[in-house]
Amino acid sequence: MTTRDKARLGRMAADLLLGLDARTRDDALASIAAALREGRARVAGANREDLAEAKRSGLAAPLLKRLFFDEAKIEAAVEGIEALRGLHDPVGRILSARRLDTGLELAQVSCPIGLVAMIFESRPDALVQMACLAAKSGNAVILKGGREAAHTNAALCEIIAAAGRAAGFPQDWLSPLESREDVAELLELDEYVDLIVPRGSKDFVAHIKEHSRIPVMGHSDGVCHVYLHEDAEAGMAAALAVDSKAQYPAACNAAEVLLVHPSFARASLAAVVAALEAAGVRLDLDPRSAAALGREAGKTDEDWSVEYLDLRMAVKLVDSLDEAIRHINRYGSRHTDAIVTSSRDAAEEFMDRVDSASVYWNASTRFADGYRYGLGAEVGISTGKLHARGPVGLEGLCTYKWKLRGSGQLVADYASGAKRFHHEELDLGD
Amino acid sequence: MTTRDKARLGRMAADLLLGLDARTRDDALASIAAALREGRARVAGANREDLAEAKRSGLAAPLLKRLFFDEAKIEAAVEGIEALRGLHDPVGRILSARRLDTGLELAQVSCPIGLVAMIFESRPDALVQMACLAAKSGNAVILKGGREAAHTNAALCEIIAAAGRAAGFPQDWLSPLESREDVAELLELDEYVDLIVPRGSKDFVAHIKEHSRIPVMGHSDGVCHVYLHEDAEAGMAAALAVDSKAQYPAACNAAEVLLVHPSFARASLAAVVAALEAAGVRLDLDPRSAAALGREAGKTDEDWSVEYLDLRMAVKLVDSLDEAIRHINRYGSRHTDAIVTSSRDAAEEFMDRVDSASVYWNASTRFADGYRYGLGAEVGISTGKLHARGPVGLEGLCTYKWKLRGSGQLVADYASGAKRFHHEELDLGD
Numbered sequence: 115m116t117t118r119d120k121a122r123l124g125r126m127a128a129d130l131l132l133g134l135d136a137r138t139r140d141d142a143l144a145s146i147a148a149a150l151r152e153g154r155a156r157v158a159g160a161n162r163e164d165l166a167e168a169k170r171s172g173l174a175a176p177l178l179k180r181l182f183f184d185e186a187k188i189e190a191a192v193e194g195i196e197a198l199r200g201l202h203d204p205v206g207r208i209l210s211a212r213r214l215d216t217g218l219e220l221a222q223v224s225c226p227i228g229l230v231a232m233i234f235e236s237r238p239d240a241l242v243q244m245a246c247l248a249a250k251s252g253n254a255v256i257l258k259g260g261r262e263a264a265h266t267n268a269a270l271c272e273i274i275a276a277a278g279r280a281a282g283f284p285q286d287w288l289s290p291l292e293s294r295e296d297v298a299e300l301l302e303l304d305e306y307v308d309l310i311v312p313r314g315s316k317d318f319v320a321h322i323k324e325h326s327r328i329p330v331m332g333h334s335d336g337v338c339h340v341y342l343h344e345d346a347e348a349g350m351a352a353a354l355a356v357d358s359k360a361q362y363p364a365a366c367n368a369a370e371v372l373l374v375h376p377s378f379a380r381a382s383l384a385a386v387v388a389a390l391e392a393a394g395v396r397l398d399l400d401p402r403s404a405a406a407l408g409r410e411a412g413k414t415d416e417d418w419s420v421e422y423l424d425l426r427m428a429v430k431l432v433d434s435l436d437e438a439i440r441h442i443n444r445y446g447s448r449h450t451d452a453i454v455t456s457s458r459d460a461a462e463e464f465m466d467r468v469d470s471a472s473v474y475w476n477a478s479t480r481f482a483d484g485y486r487y488g489l490g491a492e493v494g495i496s497t498g499k500l501h502a503r504g505p506v507g508l509e510g511l512c513t514y515k516w517k518l519r520g521s522g523q524l525v526a527d528y529a530s531g532a533k534r535f536h537h538e539e540l541d542l543g544d
Numbered sequence: 545m546t547t548r549d550k551a552r553l554g555r556m557a558a559d560l561l562l563g564l565d566a567r568t569r570d571d572a573l574a575s576i577a578a579a580l581r582e583g584r585a586r587v588a589g590a591n592r593e594d595l596a597e598a599k600r601s602g603l604a605a606p607l608l609k610r611l612f613f614d615e616a617k618i619e620a621a622v623e624g625i626e627a628l629r630g631l632h633d634p635v636g637r638i639l640s641a642r643r644l645d646t647g648l649e650l651a652q653v654s655c656p657i658g659l660v661a662m663i664f665e666s667r668p669d670a671l672v673q674m675a676c677l678a679a680k681s682g683n684a685v686i687l688k689g690g691r692e693a694a695h696t697n698a699a700l701c702e703i704i705a706a707a708g709r710a711a712g713f714p715q716d717w718l719s720p721l722e723s724r725e726d727v728a729e730l731l732e733l734d735e736y737v738d739l740i741v742p743r744g745s746k747d748f749v750a751h752i753k754e755h756s757r758i759p760v761m762g763h764s765d766g767v768c769h770v771y772l773h774e775d776a777e778a779g780m781a782a783a784l785a786v787d788s789k790a791q792y793p794a795a796c797n798a799a800e801v802l803l804v805h806p807s808f809a810r811a812s813l814a815a816v817v818a819a820l821e822a823a824g825v826r827l828d829l830d831p832r833s834a835a836a837l838g839r840e841a842g843k844t845d846e847d848w849s850v851e852y853l854d855l856r857m858a859v860k861l862v863d864s865l866d867e868a869i870r871h872i873n874r875y876g877s878r879h880t881d882a883i884v885t886s887s888r889d890a891a892e893e894f895m896d897r898v899d900s901a902s903v904y905w906n907a908s909t910r911f912a913d914g915y916r917y918g919l920g921a922e923v924g925i926s927t928g929k930l931h932a933r934g935p936v937g938l939e940g941l942c943t944y945k946w947k948l949r950g951s952g953q954l955v956a957d958y959a960s961g962a963k964r965f966h967h968e969e970l971d972l973g974d
Contacts, residue, residue, distance in 0.1 A: 129873045133897045212918050218907060220917060227929055228899065308929055327753070329930050350952040357954035443559045465947045467563045469658065477648060477950030486958070487650060487946070488642050488967030499657055499738055499943045500759045500931040513929045516917070517895045520907030522780040524787035528916070537918030 115289075117299040120256060121229065121306035123286035128228040128254035128308075130284040136203040142249045142281040143199040147192045149277035150242070150270075154188045157273070160265035161238065168262050181262055183238040191242040201490045204251050204508040211540035215533060217521040219540065224512045226252035227308045231300055233258045233291075233322065234313040238266045244311070245274045245288055247493055251511040254284075256300065256307070258291040301326035309511075311494055316366075316421075331510060333497045335447035336366030337421050338479045341373040341438040341464070343455035348382035350476065351454045352389035355427075357478040358452065360393040364423050366495065367450045367472075367482040371418060371428045373438045379406045379431055387429070394425050402431040418445035435460050439467045446470060449497055450482040450504075471497060471504035545719075547729040550686060551659070551736035553716035558658040558684035558738075560714040566633040572679045572711035573629040577622045579707035580672070580700075584618045587703070590695035591668065598692050611692055613668040621672040628676050631920045634938040635682050641970040645963060647951040649970065654942045656682035657738045661730055663688045663721075663752065664743035668696045674741070675704045675718055677923055681941040684714075686730065686737070688721040731756035739941075741924055746796075746851075761940060763927045765877035766796030767851050768909045771868040771894070773885035774805040778812035780906065781884045782819035785857075787908040788882065790823040794853050796925065797880045797902075797912040801848060801858045803868045809836040809861055817859070824855050832861040848875035865890050869897045876900060879927055880912040880934075901927060901934035 115123075150157070161183040168178055207224040214220055230253045232244040241259050248255035259267040271290040278287050291297060300307065304327045312322045312332045319332040340358050342351045358369035372390075374383055383406055387397060397412065398420075404411035413428055418441065420428055432438045435453075442451050452474035453464040461475035472482045482505060484492025489507030496502045502510040527533040545553075580587070591613040598608055637654040644650055660683045662674040671689050678685035689697040701720040708717050721727060730737065734757045742752045742762045749762040770788050772781045788799035802820075804813055813836055820827060827842065828850075834841035843858055848871065850858055862868045865883075872881050882904035883894040891905035902912045912935060914922025919937030926932045932940040957963040 129870070129897070129899055132899060133893065214911075214916065214918060218911075225896075323757070329759070329928075347952075353952060353954055357956050361954070361956045361959065440559070461949070463563065465945075466655075467559070469559055469562060470945065472946040472948065474948040475950060477948050477953050478955050480955035481644075481648075481948060481950075481953070482946075486644065486955070486965065488644060488965065498759075503943055504946045513933055515895075515900065516902040516912075516934045518902065518904040518907050518911055519891070520905060520911075522777075522783060523907050523911070524783055524791070525908050525910035525916070526787050526791045529791065535916065535918065 117291060117296045118303060120286070120289040120291070121300065121303040124229045124254045124256055124289055125306040127284040127286040128226070131226060131252045131254055131287060134252065134282065136205065138282045139203070139205075139250055139252055140199050142278045142283050143195050143246055145277040145281040146246060146249065146274050147195040147199070149273050150188060150192050150195070153269070153273045154185045157183065157188055157266060157269045158185050160269040163265045164263050173262060177262065180237050183266055187239060191239050194243060195246050198246050198250055198491050201250065201508065204512050208542045209514055211542060213538040213540055214535050215523065216536075218523050219519050221517045222514050223517055224509070224514050227511055227513050229254045229256070229307050230309045230311060230511060231256040231258070231307050231328075232311045232313070233297060235260045235315070235318065238263050238270060240313060241267055241270050242274070247491055247508060247511060248288070249278060249283070250491075251508050253511055254287045256289050256291060258297055264292070298325070301328065304328045313494060329501070331494060331496050331498065331502060331506065333366055333449070333495045335419070335421050335497070336368070336449045337371070337419050337445065337447040338367055338369045338449055339371045339373055339442050339446055339451045340369045340479065341432070341442070341451070341453045342375060342378045342386065343435060343453055343457065343460050344375040344377035345456045345460075346378050346382075346454040347456060348385055351378070351382065352386045354452065354454055354476070354478050355386050356389050356393045356395075358480060359390065359395055359427050360425060361478070361480050363425050365480065367479050368423070369427065369452070369479045370420055370422055371430065371445075373430055373432045373441060374403060375438075376406070376431055376433060379403065383407060390427065396426045398426065398428040400428070400430045403429045406431065419447070421447075435463060439464060442468050442470070447497060450474070450479045452477060452479050547721060547726045548733060550716070550719040550721070551730065551733040554659045554684045554686055554719055555736040557714040557716040558656070561656060561682045561684055561717060564682065564712065566635065568712045569633070569635075569680055569682055570629050572708045572713050573625055573676055575707040575711040576676060576679065576704050577625040577629075579703050580618060580622050580625070583699070583703045584615045587613065587618055587696060587699045588615050590699040591693075593695045594693050603692060607692065610667050613696055617669060621669050624673060625676050628680055628921050631680065631938065634680065634942050638972045639944055641972060643968040643970055644965050645953065646966075648953050649949050651947045652944050653947055654939070654944050657941055657943050659684045659686070659737050660739045660741060660941060661686040661688070661737050661758075662741045662743070663727060665690045665745070665748065668693050668700060670743060671697055671700050672704070677921055677938060677941060678718070679708060679713070680921070681938050683941055684717045686719050686721060688727055694722070728755070731758065734758045743924060759931070761924060761926050761928065761932060761936065763796055763879070763925045765849070765851050765927070766798070766879045767801070767849050767875065767877040768797055768799045768879055769801045769803055769872050769876055769881045770799045770909065771803040771862070771872070771881070771883045772805060772808045772816065773865060773883055773887065773890050774807035775886045775890075776808055776884040777886060778815055781808070781812065782816045784882065784884055784906070784908055785816050786819050786823045786825070788910060789820065789825050789857050790855060791908070791910050793855050795910065797909050798853070799857065799882070799909045800850055800852055801860065801875075803860055803862045803871060804833060805868075806836070806861055806863060809833060813837060820857065826856045828856065828858040830858070830860040833859045836861065849877070851877075865893060869894060873899050877927060880904070880909045882907060882909050
């Protein structure tokens with residue numbers, strides 16, 4: 115089947131999914147979980163084939179580890195499906211309701227987006243998770259995983275698609291794509307595909323965005339900051355700087371730049387730096403922070419949009435809260451930024467004026483994550499500003515529609531003045 | 545100033561607007577209203593210049609009428625500003641709030657999008673409205689109006705920008721663009737511009753979407769349907785068909801296609817057709833509806849994605865609710881579609897399965913409008929599915945950010961198991 119056919123049929127399946135209720139969607143998840151348990155030997159076998167080929171072709175050890183998907187990992191994925199099944203239905207939520215006039219009631223109701231393409235690098239467990247997020251939210255889905263996992267992905271897609279169908283999902287609710295050429299073709303099919311969710315490196319996401327008119331929900335850079343205000347408590351400042359940088363330096367929400375007020379620097383920067391270095395962090399000091407520490411400057415350029423993704427951090431003195439905010443808005447990536455301060459006013463000003471998806475007061479930037487936020491399931495992290503921003507849960511796979519229930523009302527009667535609108539907010543009652 | 549400079553400075557102004565409170569935004573609206581009242585003779589004079597030039601160049605009468613902006617129309621625009629000022633603040637609304645752990649509270653809070661470009665054809669009152677929608681929602685704005693209104697627009701932009709500044713808005717919160725070349729350049733500036741809101745014809749909106757990577761909020765086609773189910777009450781069916789088509793046929797929410805169940809057609813299609821024809825509607829009958837009426841078919845092709853925008857309507861017999869829904873999802877434009885039926889079940893199935901922004905039971909498609917929906921102010925109508933769908937109020941110019949207020953919490957403590965999340969929903973209390 116061509117990619118265009120998959121998209122066309124996926125679009126039709128999306129329309130049919132709109133007619134299914136929450137119970138059918140949850141039944142589909144139960145059916146998928148059962149089928150994966152039953153088919154675990156087959157999936158693990160396919161994964162061994164992929165691993166063998168990957169070893170022969172010299173795939174690096176960390177990538178081999180991500181590719182590995184044995185029966186224990188399949189069981190963990192199945193438990194994830196069962197947890198997802200227990201979450202509230204994201205479809206049919208009444209977001210607002212208003213009586214326009216007697217017998218004329220408007221409701222804004224959440225509903226699936228339609229056909230979502232999810233494109234990601236290796237990690238077979240991501241395939242299971244994304245297929246199930248789509249099923250829970252009533253979206254049809256086109257999946258493209260990494261080519262190293264081709265056998266594993268093929269087995270998973272076949273099992274998951276059939277299990278969905280067995281629970282009443284339409285024939286083409288899930289289609290796999292195989293090659294990069296397929297993806298290139300898919301990016302053109304904005305007449306069928308409503309949304310692309312890419313998961314992978316920043317370059318990978320940027321590539322998808324660059325080459326498609328279809329809306330993309332994904333994250334680009336993570337240039338995150340920790341700003342130590344003049345009145346920051348020194349112990350807390352050191353601990354938050356270390357956690358924000360070193361707890362998992364390769365994550366997009368790890369901090370890259372430490373901004374420091376001169377008053378704080380005079381009293382306590384040495385202690386913060388000592389804590390960071392004790393955690394293995396190599397520091398790129400700007401001339402002023404170096405001078406404050408009596409050291410050599412390591413960073414003399416003005417390129418502050420640095421994303422190390424490593425145990426390395428830039429340090430810069432800024433003269434005021436205002437300068438810190440302006441620096442972040444100018445050089446940051448509008449992802450996640452934190453202030454450490456004892457002042458509520460300074461914190462609120464920081465959180466209002468920093469134009470980032472997540473803005474924190476006295477907390478580690480590493481909290482920017484769907485599970486930590488309590489979203490139940492994470493679809494991804496978005497650095498776009500429209501539709502969904504920051505960590506995105508299931509509601510990121512939903513849109514809404516306006517349902518108007520009347521009793522024969524005509525606009526002509528309101529235009530002529532024969533009738534008048536009585537807009538009245540209604541209780542959501544859910 | 546180049547377009548790039550305007551966009552760059554607009555971006556900086558957007559960051560500064562984040563630091564202003566609701567009172568300053570409302571003060572800016574009051575200041576703009578007062579300045580327009582004071583400057584009305586100047587604006588009306590500029591408009592007379594535009595009108596004189598337009599007459600010399602032979603602009604068509606309906607366009608001349610749209611261009612006309614005298615002191616009475618300025619006063620009406622000022623009253624619109626005062627009404628907008630009275631609306632609830634769209635910024636700072638708490639959309640959700642959750643305690644992640646003791647002393648660690650997360651809030652999802654609405655905030656301005658940033659720099660919005662609004663591009664529209666003629667109509668000076670649209671410029672006033674769009675500038676004020678931006679001011680109310682705390683967005684910086686770049687405005688491009690029709691070239692026929694160049695003098696009027698220049699006077700309005702100067703007065704409005706200065707009045708905003710007098711109330712504390714940043715220097716470059718509003719910039720005008722003058723030429724089509726400026727717009728072409730603007731469409732490239734996705735590093736500065738967060739959103740484009742075009743208002744105008746479908747071709748105009750499609751052109752903008754085609755030529756920019758910046759998200760666009762606007763409407764494309766309005767191929768809207770009225771479906772008369774087998775049990776529709778005949779009098780209501782006729783009245784709704786007439787209102788949906790003829791109350792204002794050039795609107796995007798006017799119905800273009802009447803779908804009819806054969807049982808209804810046998811008993812009552814003649815009466816509905818008579819009502820439509822009495823309202824001046826010319827009907828394109830498909831062969832089966834023509835046969836039911838004992839007439840000649842006027843529509844024998846299969847091109848059902850017709851948008852007449854005129855007193856003309858296609859009529860088609862469909863054998864079931866399911867066929868009606870499939871027809872609409874295949875040929876419609878996902879804008880607004882209505883069913884006329886006495887059956888709640890049929891209506892709910894229709895509203896669930898029709899994949900359109902607005903889905904109606906026993907109401908005219910012409911209700912799809914921000915004022916009729918009670919949104920207070922209308923930013924536009926969106927046929928996109930992401931961010932905002934259907935009629936869009938002020939919240940369409942807002943996004944949200946996540947504010948996390950902690951007391952020194954580290955992710956390492958949760959990763960190690962020393963601490964555990966206790967996700968607990970909080971009252972929104974607004």
